[in-house]
Amino acid sequence: MKAVISVIGKDAVGILAKVSAMCAEYNANVTEVTQSVLQDVFAMVMLVDITKLSIPLAELSDRMSELGKSLGLSIYVMHEDIFNTMHHI
Amino acid sequence: MLNISDILETIRMIQDECLDIRTITMGISLLDCIDSDIDRACEKVYNKITSRAKDLVRVGEEIEKEYGIPIINKRISVTPIAIISAACHESPVKFAVTMDRAAEAVGVNLIGGYSALVQKGFSAGDRELIESIPEALAKTSRVCSSVNIGSTKTGINLDACKLMGRIVRETAEATVDSDCFGAAKLVVFCNAVDDNPFMAGAYHGVGEPDCIINVGVSGPGVVRSALSKHKGANINEVCDIIKTTAYKITRVGQLVGVTASERLGVPFGIVDLSLAPTPAVGDSVAHILEEIGLEQCGAPGTTACLALLNDAVKKGGVMACSSVGGLSGAFIPVSEDAGMIADAKSGSLTIEKLEAMTAVCSVGLDMIAIPGDTTADAIAGIIADEAAIGMINSKTTAVRVIPAIGKMDGEELDWGGLFGHAPIMKVNRMSPSVFINRGGQIPAPLHSLKN
Numbered sequence: 001m002k003a004v005i006s007v008i009g010k011d012a013v014g015i016l017a018k019v020s021a022m023c024a025e026y027n028a029n030v031t032e033v034t035q036s037v038l039q040d041v042f043a044m045v046m047l048v049d050i051t052k053l054s055i056p057l058a059e060l061s062d063r064m065s066e067l068g069k070s071l072g073l074s075i076y077v078m079h080e081d082i083f084n085t086m087h088h089i
Numbered sequence: 090m091l092n093i094s095d096i097l098e099t100i101r102m103i104q105d106e107c108l109d110i111r112t113i114t115m116g117i118s119l120l121d122c123i124d125s126d127i128d129r130a131c132e133k134v135y136n137k138i139t140s141r142a143k144d145l146v147r148v149g150e151e152i153e154k155e156y157g158i159p160i161i162n163k164r165i166s167v168t169p170i171a172i173i174s175a176a177c178h179e180s181p182v183k184f185a186v187t188m189d190r191a192a193e194a195v196g197v198n199l200i201g202g203y204s205a206l207v208q209k210g211f212s213a214g215d216r217e218l219i220e221s222i223p224e225a226l227a228k229t230s231r232v233c234s235s236v237n238i239g240s241t242k243t244g245i246n247l248d249a250c251k252l253m254g255r256i257v258r259e260t261a262e263a264t265v266d267s268d269c270f271g272a273a274k275l276v277v278f279c280n281a282v283d284d285n286p287f288m289a290g291a292y293h294g295v296g297e298p299d300c301i302i303n304v305g306v307s308g309p310g311v312v313r314s315a316l317s318k319h320k321g322a323n324i325n326e327v328c329d330i331i332k333t334t335a336y337k338i339t340r341v342g343q344l345v346g347v348t349a350s351e352r353l354g355v356p357f358g359i360v361d362l363s364l365a366p367t368p369a370v371g372d373s374v375a376h377i378l379e380e381i382g383l384e385q386c387g388a389p390g391t392t393a394c395l396a397l398l399n400d401a402v403k404k405g406g407v408m409a410c411s412s413v414g415g416l417s418g419a420f421i422p423v424s425e426d427a428g429m430i431a432d433a434k435s436g437s438l439t440i441e442k443l444e445a446m447t448a449v450c451s452v453g454l455d456m457i458a459i460p461g462d463t464t465a466d467a468i469a470g471i472i473a474d475e476a477a478i479g480m481i482n483s484k485t486t487a488v489r490v491i492p493a494i495g496k497m498d499g500e501e502l503d504w505g506g507l508f509g510h511a512p513i514m515k516v517n518r519m520s521p522s523v524f525i526n527r528g529g530q531i532p533a534p535l536h537s538l539k540n
Contacts, residue, residue: 004091006100034093045096058154076100078157080091085340087095089408 002031002080003050003057005064009073011042019046019075022067027054042073047080103158107310107372108338110345111365112162113149114286116293116301116358117141119168119202127177131187134173138165138191138200141300141355146196148352152345160345161307161367161507165192166291167202175214185225185232192231199274201291203234206281209243209530219249222256226271227263233274233289237281239476241483245279245531247473253277254469254525261461261492268502272491273424273456277472279479279486284359284414290452290487301358302350303415306342306406308334309364310371312398316380327381328401335362335405343410361415362406363451364398366426368509374398374419375428375438386428387438395419396449416485418451424504424511425456434512440471441517448478453487458502458511461494468492470521473531481534 007019016035023030028048035044050057061077068075102108122133142165149163167188174181185203192200203225205215222234236253239245257272264271276290283294286303293301315334319326342360350357366374375386378394399419407413421443423429432438440457447453453475459468472488479486493502493513503510 004096006096008100043097045093047091056151058151061154061157074104076157078099079155081344082156082158082341083091083096083099085344086099086337087092 001049001051003028003048004078004080004083005046005048006076006078007042007044007046007068007073009042009068009071011037011040012071015042015071015073016044018067018071019044019064022063023048026060026063027052028060102311106314107367107369108308108341109159109161110304110342111307111363112164112286112305113145113160113345113349114164114166114291114303114305115142115145115355116166116284116297116303118293118297118299119173120295123173123176125176127174127179127183130173130177131183134184135187135191138167138188139194142195142197144353148349151352152348156345158341158345162199163197164286164288164291165195165197165200166286166293167200168295169204169206169292170202171205171214171218172295174218175212180221181214181218182221182225182228185229189229189231198231199233199288200231201233201235201288202293203232204236204292206237207246207249208237208240209246211249219252219256222275223259223263223271226260226274233291235276235278235281235290235292237278238472239279239480239531241280241480242533244533245473245476245480247525247531248528250469250473250476251466251525251528253472254467255465257468257490258465258492261494265494268504269491269494270504273489273504273508275489277488279476280484282415282485285416286361287363287365287416289489297358298356300355302346302353302355303358303361304342304346304349305361305363305365305415306338307363307365307367307372308338309366309374309377311338312364313371313373313377313380316377324397328397331398331401332405335402336409339406339409359412359414360406360410362403362413362417363415364402364419366420366422367507368425368427368430370427373426373428374421375426375432379428385435385437386432387442391442392445392449395421395446399450416451420451420455421446422456423514424458424502424509425507430510430512433514440514444474444478447475447486448482452485453489455487455489456491456508456511457489458491458493458513459516460498460513461492461496463492463516464520466520466522466525467516469525471516473525
């Protein structure tokens with residue numbers, strides 16, 4: 001079971017570090033990361049394995065959203081199923 | 090495999106283009122709550138609703154967070170109360186109060202089913218329920234009411250049209266302190282459906298299972314935005330873009346419905362393939378029609394654009410779900426659509442044009458404020474016209490007009506939130522009274538010789 005963590009906002013030092021530190025804290029295994037900085041807009045999409053997540057996914061979503069607010073970024077945690085059902089027949 | 094551009098597209102749809110699940114509606118049968126003692130019946134109703142729906146809001150919020158998609162409303166529909174109250178032989182208002190209390194206890198904002206089905210005549214309990222609607226809607230805040238007065242198979246009950254003209258007025262009068270809001274919770278149907286998840290017309294049909302989950306999707310903003318990226322496309326391409334977008338929107342509805350049904354241990358019913366606008370900027374059906382190429386909604390060509398939109402939404406949506414039902418189509422509620430409000434104010438959109446539009450989309454003359462001095466018979470005439478369109482075309486039509494007691498056209502009613510605000514629209518002032526007062530039943534139409 002996987003989830004997608006997307007981070008969008010103004011680039012700054014340590015975004016990747018802070019998001020992945022939180023993943024580690026709750027036992028979400030990062031399996032793939034794509035990131036780009038266009039002008040100074042930072043966009044990162046992270047695929048994480050949530051099979052052994054230590055808290056409910058809804059709670060991780062809340063925590064990430066709070067982390068995003070404290071960094072002035074938007075962080076969305078979404079179960080991979082929403083993308084699979086929407087974009088694949 | 091997940092693709093970055095797909096992921097970003099989904100996020101953009103949700104964050105910037107108002108994609109959401111409009112409602113998860115739990116249908117609950119109350120047939121096993123019938124009792125000749127009204128207090129005992131109400132107690133059973135309260136217990137059944139609060140036990141079946143106790144986790145509805147929690148599960149809805151959980152899914153919302155896990156998939157990152159807003160689920161705007163969690164609602165309940167119940168068996169038409171006239172069927173339940175028929176055994177009690179007293180005013181059914183106690184049932185409305187009970188429904189309101191149960192809805193509050195489980196945390197849902199609206200509960201539908203204070204309803205009667207009288208398309209071919211009144212049976213025990215029907216008249217009492219209909220007469221009690223003004224009081225029931227004034228005394229409660231969450232209860233929604235609907236009455237089915239016609240169908241393709243039975244024709245139109247003209248006595249019920251006349252009665253509902255008066256009841257709609259009285260409901261507005263009883264709630265004049267809240268901008269006549271009671272009438273916004275009352276729908277008069279032709280060809281009402283048993284599995285509609287949308288308020289105010291939702292009720293749980295008697296042929297439905299004991300408990301079921303139905304889902305209504307939304308997304309006018311997403312469709313408009315997709316079209317805006319293809320200026321100059323021909324009309325076939327326009328239809329294809331709408332279909333593809335509707336497919337994606339509806340897939341999310343299917344996912345949410347199936348997940349909710351698993352977690353609640355309740356069978357999954359249908360996805361309602363709808364484009365339901367809200368007053369929020371960028372969430373308007375009128376703006377889609379304008380994106381297709383109308384200067385304003387109401388212009389010549391409006392009915393054609395709406396017809397192709399409605400059809401393409403269904404074609405895209407049908408393939409996305411295991412089971413489709415409800416009202417399924419683009420909604421055109423005036424007060425809930427920023428574009429329609431503007432077009433009604435500018436005079437481009439009139440009641441007569443809206444009536445024509447209802448022949449090709451879901452669901453009827455919806456959320457339209459009319460002058461306070463519109464007579465009960467005139468409202469009955471509006472209801473009969475709309476029911477005739479539904480009856481002849483084998484589709485659901487409805488009337489939800491709000492007589493603005495004490496106000497005239499050019500003024501406005503404002504309810505805020507999802508219900509929005511409504512400019513009061515002109516109504517033809519010629520009287521249909523002689524026709525309406527003839528009473529009786531308009532016979533069912535011929536199903537052949539279709540012209």
